[in-house]
Amino acid sequence: MMLVTLLVIINKLMDIGMVESPLVRRVFSGRSVTVADNGRINLKALRALKVSREELFEGLREHGIRNLGRVAHARLETSGTSSVFRNRGTVCGLALLPPHTAHSPTPLRLASRFCSACGSPADLDETICTQCANRTFAAAAIEPDEPP
Numbered sequence: 001m002m003l004v005t006l007l008v009i010i011n012k013l014m015d016i017g018m019v020e021s022p023l024v025r026r027v028f029s030g031r032s033v034t035v036a037d038n039g040r041i042n043l044k045a046l047r048a049l050k051v052s053r054e055e056l057f058e059g060l061r062e063h064g065i066r067n068l069g070r071v072a073h074a075r076l077e078t079s080g081t082s083s084v085f086r087n088r089g090t091v092c093g094l095a096l097l098p099p100h101t102a103h104s105p106t107p108l109r110l111a112s113r114f115c116s117a118c119g120s121p122a123d124l125d126e127t128i129c130t131q132c133a134n135r136t137f138a139a140a141a142i143e144p145d146e147p148p
Helices: 002-020 022-029 043-049 053-062
Strands: 033-037 071-076 082-086 091-093 113-115 137-139 141-143
Touching (some): 033 053, 043 053, 053 071
Antiparallel strands (some): 071 082
16 A cells, blocks of 8 residues: 555656646657658668658658658647648649559659658759658659648
């Protein structure tokens, strides 16, 4: 019984400390992390979180994102959930759905492509991504504006 009381007291002190002190809150709760910004993947953050690119894409698709260009800002929160803020208007970026999927974005007919690892735009003559040194690229996909 004494042990249970002690655990309840420690838990309450931690709750008070997290409300009162940013340092205590950061130690016990951590910080949210930006995993994508302006249609580009933060590969360094994914490696630190031990999250694969495919897991990120899955989470974005769960938010209804079909094109990386639609992502204005995506964060992994301390609770383990994700927050995604969308770009409005027609967007161009890396498709998150396989080409054979019925609802995949239309590939662009223009001379445009994106790094398949981080989503950064690349010129046709580039052989290495300037952001992440990846050597594989995917055709750009365009997605019309979403309905409000």
